[in-house]
Amino acid sequence: MKKLLTMLGALALAVSLAVPVFGAEGKVTYDGKAQQFIFEPGSTHSPTDLFPNFKGVMPGDVLTQKITVKNNRANDVKVKIYLRALGAHEDSVDFLSKLGLMVKKSADNKMEYMFLAAANETAQLTDWVCLGTLYSGGEVNLDVMLAVPAELGNEFQNSIGYLDWEFMIEEFPVEDTDPKPPQTGDNSNPGLWIALFVASASMIVILLIWKKRDKEEEETPLN
Amino acid sequence: MGKIKMKISVIALVAVLLTVMSQATLAYYQTVGKATNVVTSGNIQFMIHEKTDQGTEFPKEGVYIVPGDIVSKQVSIENDCAHPFYLRVKIVYGVNSQELSAEDCFKLNINEEHWELHDGWYYYKGIVSPGETTPNVFSHVEMVGSKIDNSYIGKTLTLTVNAQAVQSENNPISNGNTYTASGWPAE
Numbered sequence: 001m002k003k004l005l006t007m008l009g010a011l012a013l014a015v016s017l018a019v020p021v022f023g024a025e026g027k028v029t030y031d032g033k034a035q036q037f038i039f040e041p042g043s044t045h046s047p048t049d050l051f052p053n054f055k056g057v058m059p060g061d062v063l064t065q066k067i068t069v070k071n072n073r074a075n076d077v078k079v080k081i082y083l084r085a086l087g088a089h090e091d092s093v094d095f096l097s098k099l100g101l102m103v104k105k106s107a108d109n110k111m112e113y114m115f116l117a118a119a120n121e122t123a124q125l126t127d128w129v130c131l132g133t134l135y136s137g138g139e140v141n142l143d144v145m146l147a148v149p150a151e152l153g154n155e156f157q158n159s160i161g162y163l164d165w166e167f168m169i170e171e172f173p174v175e176d177t178d179p180k181p182p183q184t185g186d187n188s189n190p191g192l193w194i195a196l197f198v199a200s201a202s203m204i205v206i207l208l209i210w211k212k213r214d215k216e217e218e219e220t221p222l223n
Numbered sequence: 224m225g226k227i228k229m230k231i232s233v234i235a236l237v238a239v240l241l242t243v244m245s246q247a248t249l250a251y252y253q254t255v256g257k258a259t260n261v262v263t264s265g266n267i268q269f270m271i272h273e274k275t276d277q278g279t280e281f282p283k284e285g286v287y288i289v290p291g292d293i294v295s296k297q298v299s300i301e302n303d304c305a306h307p308f309y310l311r312v313k314i315v316y317g318v319n320s321q322e323l324s325a326e327d328c329f330k331l332n333i334n335e336e337h338w339e340l341h342d343g344w345y346y347y348k349g350i351v352s353p354g355e356t357t358p359n360v361f362s363h364v365e366m367v368g369s370k371i372d373n374s375y376i377g378k379t380l381t382l383t384v385n386a387q388a389v390q391s392e393n394n395p396i397s398n399g400n401t402y403t404a405s406g407w408p409a410e
Contacts, residue, residue: 161261166256
């Protein structure tokens, strides 16, 4: 435990000093039309894997992974997005408990780390943590760092560790007091337009019927 | 007729307003999605090659020798993984008789340009990159005639090459000496 704490301390220090070098990117996209999340890039181990850079790790490695969380909902809706950790799968605890994991928002977003613990734990992400309120097209970037202790033994060669994260979206209507969302080209409201079309068509039909009846009444001789 | 028209107009207007209002209050939706993230660890793997000066594999069943013979046996090691490593080999001699010793029966032409003896192990003086094969540890074995007398007739002498590797990534060494790397297995 003491070693792990030391490693996590070193990890925090490395994060504060180092300029992270990111490889492949993980992406979480909220697809507003389907009202579901899309996780990329996935891997041979899991179709929803967000950690392409954490493969084949070696003792002493300190690796980084950038994850972009994006809202692809239409302009009339803003979303609050939350993250929580569900921890490691049962058969992964032994391996992942040896590794240190850190999660924070990217420097652009100016927020301290939200998770700093052994990779198998849920720690500060046990409960939902709000990543922010995103308008259409908005995104938030997460920096994830993984520290592998140099003392990691031969028994962990070719190990596979699974850890689950859960994302949640809450949708709210955009209000007048909200900042004006960027124009994404997808600001139509099909339901409203269809309703107006149906109402207009109905009125035209009604007017035509009235006109026809009025004409018939005029042509009918009085008794 | 005018009253009927008025009623229809009011109903149509209310229908339109209800439709618009239902659009305006559509909200507060919740969606949850789970990502299963994966961390995998790497490994170190190598292959020991034993060949003759003809380029053929050294016979697994061994060769017949007489004192003074010089046997062609070229030993090299190939990095068979995705990570670079430091390498060391130990040569162990044996004979299938408790009364005899095999220690001085072999004389090897160790490639000291690339291999350095330290505490009984020959350490490769560098890093073996993925896919790379080291220069030979030795290429010939001389059966020392002065040590192999008649008591060895019919006996089997063995020469075993043991190799060990440790990663070179995140593993600094002192003064270029690969034996100072961390992680060499305890004997």
